[in-house]
Amino acid sequence: MIMPLIKGLQITLSHMFKKPVTLQYPTERPQIANTFRGLHALNVSHDKAKCVACYLCPTVCPAKCITVEAGEDQNHDKYAAKYEIDMLRCIFCGYCVEACPVDAIRMTEQFELANYSRADFTFTKERLLEKK
Numbered sequence: 001m002i003m004p005l006i007k008g009l010q011i012t013l014s015h016m017f018k019k020p021v022t023l024q025y026p027t028e029r030p031q032i033a034n035t036f037r038g039l040h041a042l043n044v045s046h047d048k049a050k051c052v053a054c055y056l057c058p059t060v061c062p063a064k065c066i067t068v069e070a071g072e073d074q075n076h077d078k079y080a081a082k083y084e085i086d087m088l089r090c091i092f093c094g095y096c097v098e099a100c101p102v103d104a105i106r107m108t109e110q111f112e113l114a115n116y117s118r119a120d121f122t123f124t125k126e127r128l129l130e131k132k
Contacts, residue, residue: 032109032111036107036109036111037092037093037094037107038092038107038108038109038110038111039087039107039108039110039111039113039123040085040090040096040097040105040106040107040108040123040128041105041106041107041108041128041129042083042104042105042125042128042129043103043104043105043106044129048079049079049080049083049104049125049129050102050103050104051068051079051080051083051100051102051104051105052077052078052079052080052101052102052104053068053069053070053071053078053079053080053081054078054101054102055068055070056096056099056100056101057095057096057099057100057105058096059099060095060096060098060099061093061095061096062091062093062095063089063090063091063093064089065085065086065087065088065089065090066083066084066085066086066096067082067083067084067085067086068080068082068083069081069082069083080125082124082125083124083125083128084122084123084124084125085122085123085128086121086122087113087121087122087123088118088121092107094107105128
């Protein structure tokens with residue numbers, strides 16, 4: 001009868017001196033793992049997006065959340081005239097990053113996705129270029 005009580009107190013006392021697991025978010029920020037896949041971002045080269053509108057990212061996307069429409073500039077080079085990612089459908093698998101032949105898209109460490117309206121979860125080309 002007394003042994004289970006002593007064992008329970010021993011477990012309680014051992015937990016009192018351990019480092020707490022919880023963080024005081026948002027003042028304390030969690031450490032992000034190197035392999036973490038957060039929000040997407042488009043890479044920039046020569047003051048414009050590196051995307052050449054090859055359609056590989058929407059093709060490999062299992063959630064079909066990426067929309068790309070190609071445009072053509074005066075040098076007849078293709079570029080993404082429209083590039084949108086619906087974050088409500090995205091499963092953050094990273095296949096779009098792996099498939100990109102010109103390294104135009106990457107996953108950032110940003111994980112805060114809260115918003116008030118559904119429209120705010122559609123990330124346009126301009127919003128994706130803002131990410132660092």
